[in-house]
Amino acid sequence: MKALTANTLREGEVVFWNKGAWKLRFGEAELFEDDAVAEAAALAAVNPTQIVEPYLIDVEAAEDGFAPVAFRERVRALGPQNHPQHGKQAEGGHDIEVIQHAHGVARSAGRHNLIKLKK
Amino acid sequence: MYRYDAIDRAFVQDRTAEFAGQVVRRLAGEITEDQFKPLRLMNGLYLQLHAYMLRVSVPYGTLSSVQLKKLAHIARTYDKGYGHFTTRQNIQFHWIKLADTPAILGELAMVEMHALQTSGNCIRNITSDPRAGATAEEIDDPRVWSELIRQWSAIHPEFSFLPRKFKIAVTAAPQDRTAAKLHDIGLLLRRARDGSLGFEVIAGGGMGRTPYVGPTIREFLPAHHLLSYLEAILRVYNRHGRRDNIYKARIKILVAQLGAEEFARQVEAEWEAMDRPSVDAPDTELARIRGFFNPPGFAVLPPKSEVFEGAKADPAFARFVRNNVHAHKQPGYAIVDISLKAPGETPGDATADQMDAIADLAERFSLDEIRVTHEQNLVLPHVRLDDVPAVFATLKAIGLSTPNINLVSDIIACPGLDYCALANARAIPVAQDIATRFADPERAELIGELKIKISGCINACGHHHVGHIGILGVDKKGEEFYQFTLGGSAAEDAEVGKILGPGLPANRVGDAVETLVDVYLRERKDGERFLDTYRRTGLTPFKEAVYAEAH
Ligand code: SF4
Numbered sequence: 001m002k003a004l005t006a007n008t009l010r011e012g013e014v015v016f017w018n019k020g021a022w023k024l025r026f027g028e029a030e031l032f033e034d035d036a037v038a039e040a041a042a043l044a045a046v047n048p049t050q051i052v053e054p055y056l057i058d059v060e061a062a063e064d065g066f067a068p069v070a071f072r073e074r075v076r077a078l079g080p081q082n083h084p085q086h087g088k089q090a091e092g093g094h095d096i097e098v099i100q101h102a103h104g105v106a107r108s109a110g111r112h113n114l115i116k117l118k119k
Numbered sequence: 120m121y122r123y124d125a126i127d128r129a130f131v132q133d134r135t136a137e138f139a140g141q142v143v144r145r146l147a148g149e150i151t152e153d154q155f156k157p158l159r160l161m162n163g164l165y166l167q168l169h170a171y172m173l174r175v176s177v178p179y180g181t182l183s184s185v186q187l188k189k190l191a192h193i194a195r196t197y198d199k200g201y202g203h204f205t206t207r208q209n210i211q212f213h214w215i216k217l218a219d220t221p222a223i224l225g226e227l228a229m230v231e232m233h234a235l236q237t238s239g240n241c242i243r244n245i246t247s248d249p250r251a252g253a254t255a256e257e258i259d260d261p262r263v264w265s266e267l268i269r270q271w272s273a274i275h276p277e278f279s280f281l282p283r284k285f286k287i288a289v290t291a292a293p294q295d296r297t298a299a300k301l302h303d304i305g306l307l308l309r310r311a312r313d314g315s316l317g318f319e320v321i322a323g324g325g326m327g328r329t330p331y332v333g334p335t336i337r338e339f340l341p342a343h344h345l346l347s348y349l350e351a352i353l354r355v356y357n358r359h360g361r362r363d364n365i366y367k368a369r370i371k372i373l374v375a376q377l378g379a380e381e382f383a384r385q386v387e388a389e390w391e392a393m394d395r396p397s398v399d400a401p402d403t404e405l406a407r408i409r410g411f412f413n414p415p416g417f418a419v420l421p422p423k424s425e426v427f428e429g430a431k432a433d434p435a436f437a438r439f440v441r442n443n444v445h446a447h448k449q450p451g452y453a454i455v456d457i458s459l460k461a462p463g464e465t466p467g468d469a470t471a472d473q474m475d476a477i478a479d480l481a482e483r484f485s486l487d488e489i490r491v492t493h494e495q496n497l498v499l500p501h502v503r504l505d506d507v508p509a510v511f512a513t514l515k516a517i518g519l520s521t522p523n524i525n526l527v528s529d530i531i532a533c534p535g536l537d538y539c540a541l542a543n544a545r546a547i548p549v550a551q552d553i554a555t556r557f558a559d560p561e562r563a564e565l566i567g568e569l570k571i572k573i574s575g576c577i578n579a580c581g582h583h584h585v586g587h588i589g590i591l592g593v594d595k596k597g598e599e600f601y602q603f604t605l606g607g608s609a610a611e612d613a614e615v616g617k618i619l620g621p622g623l624p625a626n627r628v629g630d631a632v633e634t635l636v637d638v639y640l641r642e643r644k645d646g647e648r649f650l651d652t653y654r655r656t657g658l659t660p661f662k663e664a665v666y667a668e669a670h
Contacts, residue, residue, distance in 0.1 A: 010146065011216045012170035049148040052166060071599060072536060075545075076168050080537035082465045082547045086199055086214070087169050 001066070002038040003029040004045055005076070006054035014076045014088070017045050017054075025088060026077035027095025031059055031066060065098035074099050120183055120488065121266050121411045123231045130273070131228045134235060138162045139221035146218065161241075163234025164220055167540050171215040174237040175227060179247035179265040179289070180208035180491040184482040187489050189230040191474035197223050202474065204459060204467040206531060206582055207286075208491040209237060209244055213538050235273070240281045242272035242353075246288035246297045249490035252412060253500040255448035257291035258310050260412045264318075264345060265289045267400055267408055271346050278353050282360030283368040285353070286325075293611060298493060300324045300332045300613035301585060303370045304352060309339060316342040322352055322382065323374025326579035330615045331371045334379035336386060343405070347398040351390035355382070415486040415501065420451025424504035427453075430511075438560055439511050439522040453504050455485075457497040457514060458521040458529060462558035466532040466550050467495030469519075476517045484510050493582075493609075494570075495531055496524065526563040527571065527636065528554040531582055535575025535592060536599070542575035544592025544599035544625070549573055552629045557636075566636055569649040572607075585609035587650045588635060589616045590628065599625045605635070605661055606653045620662055631665050638664045 003026070004017035015022040016029030022045075023029065032038035038056050045054055058069040068074050077099055079087015089096050123131070138158070145155040159165075163174040175190070182190075190210055194202045197219045198212040205211055215223070227233055236243055245265040252260050268287060272278065278285070288297040291308035299305030305321035317339045324333025340348050352370075359377075361367040374382045400408075431437040445454040457477060459467050469477070477497060481489045484506045485499035492498060502510055514520040523529045530553060533539065535546030550573055557563050572586030576593075583589035589604035600622035607616030623631055636649075638661050643652045653661070 007166060007170075009152075010218050012166055014169060048151060049146065052152050070597065072168070072542070075536055079169060080213075080547070081545065082537055082551065083199070 001059040001061075002032045002035060002056045003059050003068070004032075004038065004042050004054060005029070005057055005073070006045070006051035009048075009050060009052050015051065017041060022051060025091075025093070025095060026068065026099065027065075027093065029059075032056075062098050062102040065095060067099045067102035074102065120181060121178070121262075121408070127231070128228075131231070131233050131235075134162070134233065135221065135224040135228050138224060142217060142221050157239070159217075159220075160238040161235070162220070162224065163237035164215070164217070165238065165540075167213065167534075167538050168536075169538065170213065171217055171220070172538070173212045173215045173220060173223060173234055174205070175210050175212070175232060175234050176237050176244045177209050177232075177491050178269055179245045179251070179262055180249050180493075181247075181251075181262065182489040182491065183230075184478040184487050184489070186230045186232055187474050187478040187481070189226060189232070191471040191478065193223055193226060194474065195471040200472075201468050201470045203465070203534065204469065204491050204495050204497070206493050206495060206533070206580055207237075207244055208246060208249075208493055210491070211534075213534070238284075239279075240283050240285075241279050242268075242275065242281075242285045242287065245269055245272075246286065246299075246302065246493060248290045248292055248296050249492040249498045250292070250296065250445070250454055250500065251490075252414070253447050253449075253452075253454050254292055255446065256293060257308070259291050259308050259316055260409075261289040261291040261308060262412050263405070263409045264306065264308070264342070266411070267345065267405065268349065270408075271349070271400075277350075278357065281353070281357055282362045283365070283370075285356075285370070287349075295609075295611040295613075296492065298582070298585065298609035298613070300611075301326055301330075301582075301609055302333065304349065305333055306345070308342075311339060318342060318345060320348065320352075322386075323371040323379070324613075325369050325371040326582060326584045327369070328366060328577050329369075329372065329375075330579070330584040331375060332613045332615060333371070334374065336374075336379055336383035343402070344395065344399055346400055347393055347395040348386070348390055350398050351386045351393060354389050355385045414449070415488070417449040417452065417486075417501070418503070420449075420503065420505075422450035424451060424507075427504040427507055430508035435515075435520075435522075436508060436511055438564070439520055440507070442522040442526065442564070443524050444507060447501070449501070451504055453502050453507055455499040455502045455507060455510055456492075456524045457499065457519050458523050459496050459519070460523060460529045460554060461518055461521045462523075462528050462554040463551055464518075464554075465547050466530055466554075469497070473517050473519060476513060477519070480510055480513055494529065496529070522560055523563055525568045525570065527557045527566050527569040528563055529570070530554055531570075531572040531586070533574050533581035535573075535581075539575060541578060542592065543577075543594040544575050544601065546573040546575040546581055546590075546592060549590060549592075549601065549625070549628055553632050556629055556633060566640070567648055569636070569639075570609075571632065582609060583607075584615045585613065586616060587648075587653070588632065593622055595622060601625065601628045603631065603635075603665070605658060606650065608650060617658055619658060620666055623665075634664045635661055 574581035604616030
C-alpha cells in the first residue's frame with residue numbers, strides 16, 4: 001500500500017494527499033492499493049506553488065489501523081521524539097497512537113533514489 | 120568583538136533584500152523549486168523532515184548579549200521557543216516557515232548577523248577556540264585571524280562554487296578546542312624563535328564517509344602571508360578537486376590521493392607564482408581588525424577571591440567549579456562553561472528564556488560576551504571570580520548548571536532522524552538515554568573525561584569518528600542500528616576511532632556504553648582517562664565485554 005506525501009512550500013509542513021487535497025494528518029491520507037494508481041496521483045498532485053518534493057511512501061496495516069513502513073516516515077507523521085509537544089503528535093488522536101504503537105511493522109527505507117549526502 | 124563597518128552592513132542588507140525578493144517570486148510561482156533551492160541554501164535555509172531549518176552563522180563562535188537576545192527573540196517569535204547549537208559553533212532553528220525567512224534575516228542583520236555561507240560549496244563559518252582572548256595558553260588571539268579569513272572568504276567570487284564545502288579552523292593554544300586537524304584547513308598559530316608569528320598549516324582533514332586526520336603541509340607560514348597561502352591551497356583544490364564524484368570531492372580526498380608532499384609542492388608552486396601583495400592583507404588592515412579584539416577593559420583584581428573560595432563550601436558549587444570553571448589569563452577572572460547537556464535534555468538545545476537569561480548574565484558578568492563551543496555548549500569567557508557564585512545561582516535557576524563539561528554525559532549529538540532529512544537513525548534519544556544513565560554527578564566525575572559523540576548518519580555532524588566513544592546510526596535493512604568506534608580524538612592528539620564490531624540495535628546501545636565504561640574502570644591505571652586506557656589496552660577487552668553480553 002502507498003500514500004503520497006510532501007511538504008508545503010510556505011511552511012514546510014508535512015502533508016498527505018487525499019483525492020485532490022493536501023491533508024495535515026497521516027490518518028487522513030488516501031491509501032493506494034495499486035502502485036500504478038499511486039504513481040498517477042503523484043504526477044497529478046504536483047503543484048509548484050503549494051508543495052515541494054512530493055513522493056510516495058510505503059504503508060502497512062498496523063494494529064487497529066495503518067502506519068508508514070519506514071521509520072523516517074513515522075517520524076514525519078508524528079514529530080520529533082525529543083519534543084512530544086511538537087509536530088503532529090501534539091494533537092494526539094487514534095491515527096497518531098496507531099503509528100506510535102506500530103513497532104511490529106517491518107521497517108524498510110521508504111524513500112528510494114534519495115542521495116543521502118549533505119548539501 | 121568585531122563590529123560591522125559600512126561595507127559589511129550594506130552587503131548583508133543587500134543580500135537580505137535580494138533573498139526577500141527571491142522568496143516572493145518563489146511563492147508566486149515565478150521561479151521553480153529547482154531554481155530556488157540553491158538560492159535558499161545559499162541563505163542557510165534547508166527543508167528538513169517537519170519544516171524548514173535556518174542555520175545562522177555565529178562567526179568563530181562569538182556572540183554579544185544583544186545578538187544572543189536576538190536569537191532568543193527569533194526562537195520565540197518564529198520557531199517553537201528554542202534553538203539548537205551545532206558542532207559548527209552555529210545555531211539552527213528547526214521550525215521555520217519560508218514566508219517568515221526574509222523577516223528573520225532582516226532581524227539578524229540588525230544585530231550584524233546572517234545565515235550566509237552556512238550551506239553550499241563555499242567557505243563556511245570559521246571555527247575557533249571558544250576561550251580566545253581569555254586563556255593564558257594562547258600565543259595570539261585566533262579571532263583576529265578568523266575575522267580576517269571571514270572577510271576574505273565572504274562571497275569570494277573565485278571560491279563560491281568549490282567542488283564541495285570548505286571548513287577552516289584557527290587555534291592558538293596547545294590544547295586544541297577546535298578539532299583543527301579534522302578541518303579542510305587547520306591553522307595552528309606558532310611563534311618562531313625570533314618572536315615572529317606564523318601558522319602551522321594542516322590540510323585535508325575531515326570526517327564524513329572517509330575520515331582523515333589532516334597532515335601538516337607547511338610547518339611555519341609567516342602570518343602576514345596567510346591569505347595568499349590560503350588562496351593558493353584553494354586554487355589547487357578548485358582546479359583538481361573531484362567535481363565528478365560527490366563522494367570524492369572534498370579536499371581530503373585530493374590530499375590523500377596526491378600525498379601530502381605532492382599536494383604541498385603544488386600549493387607552494389601556485390603560491391610562488393602568485394602576486395602575493397595583492398592578496399595578503401596590508402598591516403594597516405590587520406591592525407584595524409586587531410583593534411576590535413583588544414582586551415575588553417579588565418579590572419585589576421587580586422588573583423584570589425574570598426567570595427569564590429568561600430562559596431566552595433557548597434559541594435554543588437565546588438563540583439561546578441571543578442568541571443565548568445577554567446583559568447583566565449587575567450588575575451581575578453575565570454572562564455565559565457555552560458553545559459547544554461543536562462541529562463535527559465537535547466544536547467545543544469537552549470530555550471528562548473535560557474538564551475535571554477544567559478545574555479543577561481553575559482551583560483552583567485562577562486563583559487558582554489558569550490561563546491559557542493563545537494561541543495555544543497556555551498561559554499561566559501570573562502567572569503570575575505567574585506561573580507562566579509552569582510552566575511552559578513542563576514544558571515541553577517534556569518536548569519543550566521550541570522557540572523559535566525568533558526564528562527560522560529557531555530555528549531555531542533546531531534539532530535539525527537528526529538529532524539534531519541538525511542538521517543539513518545535517531546541520535547538525540549540515544550544521547551538522552553546515555554546521559555540519563557550517567558546522571559549521577561559523582562559517578563560521572565569518578566569516570567572522568569570521556570567524550571561520547573553521536574551522528575545519525577555517515578555525514579558525521581555529530582563527530583562520531585573522533586569520539587572517545589563514537590556512535591554512528593546506520594540503516595540495516597531499514598532498522599536503526601548503531602556502529603561503535605573507540606579511541607577517536609578531536610584534540611591535539613587527533614585520531615579517528617576504530618570500529619568495535621558489528622552494529623547494535625537501538626535497545627542495546629545504552630547497555631553497551633555502560634559495559635565499555637565498566638571495562639575502563641576495571642582496566643584503568645592511575646590517572647588514566649578512558650582514552651589513555653583504550654590506547655594502552657587496545658580494542659580487545661572492550662570488544663570482548665560488549666559482544667560477550669550480546670550473545
Ligand atoms: S550526521 Fe547525518 S543525520 Fe546527523 S545532522 Fe548530519 S546529515 Fe543529519
